[in-house]
Amino acid sequence: MTTIILAAQAGQGQGGGMSFLILMIAMLAIMWFFMIRPQQKKQKEIRTFQNALQEGAKVVTGGGIYGTVKRIDANTNIVEVEIARGVVIRVDRGYVFADATSSAQVQPK
Numbered sequence: 001m002t003t004i005i006l007a008a009q010a011g012q013g014q015g016g017g018m019s020f021l022i023l024m025i026a027m028l029a030i031m032w033f034f035m036i037r038p039q040q041k042k043q044k045e046i047r048t049f050q051n052a053l054q055e056g057a058k059v060v061t062g063g064g065i066y067g068t069v070k071r072i073d074a075n076t077n078i079v080e081v082e083i084a085r086g087v088v089i090r091v092d093r094g095y096v097f098a099d100a101t102s103s104a105q106v107q108p109k
Contacts, residue, residue, distance in 0.1 A: 046097060046098075049097070049098050050093055050094065050096060050097075053069060053072060053079065053093065053096065054069065054072075055069050055070060055071060055072065056068060056069060057069045057099075058099040058101075059079075059081060059096045059097060059098065059099050060096075060097050060098070060099050060100075061081065061089075061091050061095055061096060061097070062091075062094075062095035062096075062097070063095070065081070065083055065089070066083070066099060066101075067081035067082050067083040067089070068081065068082050069081055069082075069096075070082045070088055072093070077092060077093040077094070078090050078091070078092060078093065079091050079092070079093050079096050081096070
């Protein structure tokens with residue numbers, strides 16, 4: 001009698017392991033769809049902007065400094081950004097991002 005109960009319990013345990021595996025795969029798929037995929041898209045957009053950077057573009061540096069691109073040195077990947085009249089700083093191209101305020105039109109109320 002005891003062996004029949006133990007055999008029944010062992011059979012139930014194997015099915016539970018398969019459902020756990022399916023649950024883990026589903027959780028990883030949801031995490032990839034809602035977290036990893038959007039981050040990869042955002043990084044691709046930033047890289048595309050940095051590669052298409054042109055003189056005169058309004059940008060924000062990684063440190064939060066707003067300015068206008070004055071010169072781009074393609075050999076060293078250094079961008080010269082004018083942050084005030086006559087004040088030019090040199091920034092690595094990887095730390096230059098699109099200025100969100102320049103692309104958004106502010107509508108007066």
